[in-house]
Amino acid sequence: MPTIKDVAREAGVSIATVSYVLNNKVDAVSEDTRQLVWEAVHRIGYTPNVTARNLRSSQSRLIGYAWHDTPHEQVNPVLDQFMYSLAHFAETAGYHILTFTYAQQDPVHVYDDLMRSGRVDAFVMSGTVMDDPRIQYLMERTTPFVSFGRSNPDWQFDWVDTDGTAGIRRAMDYLFTLGHRRIAFAGWDDASLAGKHRLQGYTDAMETTHLPIHDGYIYHGTQSEQAGIDAMTQFQSLPASIRPTAVVCVSDLVAIGVKNEAERLGLDVGKDVSIIGFDDAPMLQYLRPPMTTLRQPLREIARTLIEMLEAKLGDSASGGKRVPRTRLLTPELIVRESCGRPRG
Amino acid sequence: MPTIKDVAREAGVSIATVSYVLNNKVDAVSEDTRQLVWEAVHRIGYTPNVTARNLRSSQSRLIGYAWHDTPHEQVNPVLDQFMYSLAHFAETAGYHILTFTYAQQDPVHVYDDLMRSGRVDAFVMSGTVMDDPRIQYLMERTTPFVSFGRSNPDWQFDWVDTDGTAGIRRAMDYLFTLGHRRIAFAGWDDASLAGKHRLQGYTDAMETTHLPIHDGYIYHGTQSEQAGIDAMTQFQSLPASIRPTAVVCVSDLVAIGVKNEAERLGLDVGKDVSIIGFDDAPMLQYLRPPMTTLRQPLREIARTLIEMLEAKLGDSASGGKRVPRTRLLTPELIVRESCGRPRG
């Protein structure tokens, strides 16, 4: 592999000059010399060595992202497009994404090690939980990071998140427009932050519209098909007069459970009962009827995360302190055929 | 950040000695000194700088993997578990996965650049096609890489692949056991290598069992739900006497199309017609009835790829030439309820 020395020899200038040309230090070298150097570069096919460059500037131009080991029975709705977009925007900012796992170690130790060894310059977090110890740790060490997902409202850090509340409200509005008044919610248990926000959207919408939230309208469960089945069982056991005509779900997986149970009970989804999911998992469009759902703006989220990180890394280089930025992005309602006007 | 110099000063030895201790050069330093150094390391909290280490040894300990931008209407069945496993096994071998995209450039140029700049030491390829230009290029440049997927039978390179032929044969055997004799195949068009292998499994099985492959038993289409629908339409238009009692599909997405069309026609999947997919995409288990399918041994594939890469990088360091290794792994039949005994 040719080095900058070879270019210098070939062009008959010093390596300093070559470096200046390569880095577009425009007023440090004359036009003639610039030409000379570029010609030499192309002639011998030189590409600067990233490692040397990084050592000199004590950075890595790498952003760390931890893989989560999604169990097979759970659908990870997010990964694909999010990761692609993240890599894409990182590249336009001159970075690459380095992926890693926790490999049976304490996650915090893995982050620490990656940072201390200079492997990465920053992290993108996801799958955050309430009081996430990883975030707490990164904040203490003032490690540069941005998070896809919130953690603790009192902590000051950069995050982007899907506005679950607004998303569910949007879904509720849609159901109202169709004429639904008796709407139930199949949610997660209280420990989940995202679950809480989505539930909030439901209660907001019902209260704003002055509709009663009857006992049994809210189901709390896990992220599983079974939770959806149980939710539907609960909703159907309500007296006919208040039995829900529509079910809004905290996730697609739960929605599928609701749908499967509804059909087992002989209900016609989209006619007898309307169902809305959350995430727009692949496959959802191929169900019969295709499932209406809320799609997270993953591309936009990735873009915002990288923008924040760029700003952050730029600032910390120039020694400045910034006020943490946060951003909520509203998911898009994908209307399919699992919703219709209520019977009667 | 403390450096090796700080450790040396703290321990009262030279940096060379510290380096030897850190790298377990066991017969270069006495037990006492070793103690001294480790204590100093822990006292000041030293972690070796990866970039410096890499520059010195002219490697990056990074393996490149290109993201494919899967369109939203297609399910990417593979990514999640494969990427996790790849990252996992790479780490046990002392590497990390660096992900990148093609960013509207010629893919070949992106690979070239990443390699020439020393960003990565090697690549893991996937989504390979017949006569893949990326593979051709990497072979010419003798860039270290391994491939998940075959390309051109005449090219000599390291690859691992799912044995589609054996997989489909396995599915066919299962259907034979259930009593099916009239079996159709919903496949891709001939340009697809994987599609060809899977079709081969079908024809092999039919011929070995001396069963006729009637005209219209084989459908060629794209990777889409619509292809499945069209396939089923074709199969149902056959005379009742030879109408298939089971359909084996080249992918889960096609299988879903077949299932949806079958149900639209009033058929009871698992009773009137049996269906088998390929890939075990998430969600498939939540269909009603849950879909029988073939699951690729992604973890095993990832492990094998990394093993091959390790061997390759080890060898090229020691100057040796190796004969290319290849490996076919048989997918596992996941039996669910979309298959049953044929009617009558």
Next chain:
DNA sequence: TTGGCATGTTGAAACGTTTTACCTGTTATA
């Protein structure tokens, strides 16, 4: 004439490691 300034250019230090070659005792061998 001298000094000062702008413009180009360069030598060399620095980034943090690994590794080669060499040094200094001590012990074993002839």
Next chain:
DNA sequence: TATAACAGGTAAAACGTTTCAACATGCCAA
């Protein structure tokens, strides 16, 4: 006793960049 072998240790070169400080040169103002 001389010397070879060895164990334990170190100084310094090297990896390929960036950038600082210094140095020429020419030009203009004082």
